[in-house]
Structures are given as structure tokens and as C-alpha cells.
Amino acid sequence: MKSLSEKVAAIASSATMDIADQAKRMAREGIDVISLSIGEPDFDTPSHIKDACCAALARGETHYAPSNGIPELIQAISEKCRKENGFSCRPEEVIATCGAKHAIYLAMEAVINAGEEAILIDPAWVSYEPCIQMAGGRVRHYSLNPKTFQVDDTLAEKISQKTRMIVVNTPSNPAGTVFNTTSLSLVADLCEDYDLIALSDEIYEKLVYEKEHISLATIGDMVHRTITINGFSKAYAMTGWRLGYSIAPLEITRQMLKVQQHSVSHPTTFVMWGGVAALKGDQACVNQMRTEFDARRKFLMAELPAMGFEAAPMEGAFYSWIRVPGDDMEIARRWLEYAHVAVTPGSVFYAPGWIRLSYATALPRLREAMTRIANQSEGSD
Ligand code: PMP
Ligand code: GLU
DSSP: OOOOOHHHHTSOOOHHHHHHHHHHHHHHTTOOOEEOOSOOOOSOOOHHHHHHHHHHHHTTOOSOOOTTOOHHHHHHHHHHIIIIISOOOOGGGEEEESHHHHHHHHHHHHHOOTTOEEEEEESOOTTHHHHHHHTTOEEEEEEOOTTTOSOOGGGGGGOOTTEEEEEEESSOTTTOOOOOHHHHHHHHHHHHHHTOEEEEEOTTTTOBOSSOOOOGGGSTTGGGTEEEEEESTTTTTOGGGOOEEEEOOHHHHHHHHHHHHHHTSSSOHHHHHHHHHHHHSOOHHHHHHHHHHHHHHHHHHHHHHHTTOOBOOOOBTTEEEEEOSSOHHHHHHHIIIIIOEEOEEGGGGTOTTEEEEEOOSOHHHHHHHHHHHHHHHHHTO
């Protein structure tokens, strides 16, 4: 066989998905694995959302839709953006996508030329870099100060002649931290001074505790150079629906839409009706899930220091980010093999020496996981 694409061969597989697959395999073999690995709400999708999708299916919403998404969903996203995020967008600046992940892919393809660079703020989620690489670009890594988890002016040192984009993700996966206005303003100033585009991944915006979520597009003139990414997976427990969206200036959206048209056409038509119900329906379900995540967060905030772990401020999403003594890959392997607790090592997020725990797991199981980790850590001393 002739050699395959070098570009794709150079891309890592998704470690978050690989580890979750491994935990699922072990569970199928009858092993009682507790998965604190994948970032996936453990709640069912609220029934009014499922009902809206079933009704759409029943009335025959089973054909092609406009490639940017059904007008009802685009309208609902624009309204939500104005009311909740505090900036305006025109419907033609919105694309409904197959998950936030595909919106990120479209954005990278639309913005980055071969050989250009994007800056990632580490620790960073696993899929940004491969999407940048698939577009032919390269990543420059900026590491957050592990005391503050906020951006400082040394970010400017990462800018080169080739820089096109800065990727911002708040609340952060994997750190579970939230950027304050100072961090966002630093990013905004650099984007404006160096004529860069920002990709602002706000998929965890509904899961913020004791702080406030600020959309990057509301800072200064950033609305004219920000691609805001969001979706339904985390806020509405809709991971399997594969529905997300982007909001970006028209000239960027036009380019992104071409990539969508030629790759997936649009998200599944009846699924988009579920998205309309999610945005327009009662938001009590979102608050209920956040309250439950918050109870788990508070448990871990007490438990982790008692177990001797230093943790990043648990301000958002459903992740605890803990410092571990030694090789995080090896520790994660040991916890899975001997304690049957699946976690994600920090190295896959460019931060060796840390481990990510997802607390999208019911409190009794979370308690049990902490007991197992404590016993395993003692046993290995
Ligand atoms: N961004 C971040 C930071 C994530 O953690 C995820 C995880 N699923 C996504 C985007 C993609 O979400 P989805 O494709 O399920 O909408
Ligand atoms: N984003 C989630 C995680 O980090 C789900 C898996 C993925 O899409 O990477 O675990």
C-alpha cells in the first residue's frame, strides 16, 4: 500500500476518548471500574428536549435542512447570545454544528494557513492542537502559572510573525478554573494589537460556581475578531446528540460554512429541534444539574486536601485538577489497574505532574473512588 497521509499520521488520537474506551472495556469484562475520566454529564437529557426531538421525527423532520442549521435554532441561539452572553450577533453569523468539536474544526480550517501558528493556553483540552494541525498550522504553548491559573503579560512572548489565533477556554477543561476580566482583557489587547483572531470555547459557561462567566466577545471590540464556540453537551446533558454552534463575524462564518457543507452538510435535522427546546424551554434542569455538580465539587474541595492533594481552584466545569507526586501517566495507570478508578493524566493536556478528575459521577461513587485512591496510594508507598 502507498503511504498514507503524513499530516494525519502526525496527529495523536484523543486521549480522553481512548481512556474512556479502556474504562468501558474493563466494565464489559465485569470489572467494577469507576470512571472519573471522560467529561460527560451522568444525567439523562431532560425529557422536554427528548420529546421535542421525537415530535420532530414524528412530523417528518427527516430531510436536509439549511446547511447552517434550521432557522428556529439559529434564531434561538442569537437570542440566547444577546440575553445571556451580552453581545449581539446576526443569524447569518451563527452555524449549528455537529457538536462543539466540529465547530472548532471548522474554525481552524477557516482561519489557519499552512505554517501559521495558534497559541494554546496550557493546560489545554486535547482536541485543539489536532484541529490546528489538520488545518496545516502549528501550536505555540503558553503555560498558565499554576498558582493563579490566570493569564499574565508573558503571553505576549508567544506571539510571532506567524501567529493567527489565540485559543481561550473558560471555564477550563481540564483545570476547572475560570478566567477573570484581567485575563480576558490581556488576551483581547494582544488580539487587537497584533490583529489576531480569538477562538473562545465557552462550552462550560453554565457550570460556574461562585464566579461569573464572561464572554470574550464582550471585551472591547473583540466581537469583531472572536469565534465563540458553544454547545449542548455539557449544559443539557446532550453529549450523544452531537449538537453545538459557532458565532463569528460574517466573513469567518462564510468560510466555516463551506467546510461544514462539504464535510457533514449540517447537524441531524430532528436533533436540532431538541436544541430549540433546550434553549427556549425551562432552564430549571440546568440549575438542578449545576446544583448536583456543586455538591460533588464541595465534597472534593474538602476531601482532596485531606488526602494530601493540592488542587487548582474548583471554579467551573466538572473537573478537579490535582498535583500528583511523580509521573502522572504512571500514577493514572496504577489507579486504573489496581484501584479500578479511571482518571486522565495531565500530560495529555500538556501539564505533566497533574491529574484530571471528572466529577460527572454520582456522589456515592465519587466517595468510593476517593477511598480506593487513598488505599492505593498508601499501598504503593
Ligand atoms: N470543548 C471542550 C473544552 C470540551 O471539553 C469538549 C468536550 N466534549 C468540547 C469542546 C466538545 O464538545 P461536544 O463536541 O460534545 O459539543
Ligand atoms: N470533552 C470531554 C473530555 O475532555 C469529552 C471527550 C472529548 O470530547 O474529548 O473528556
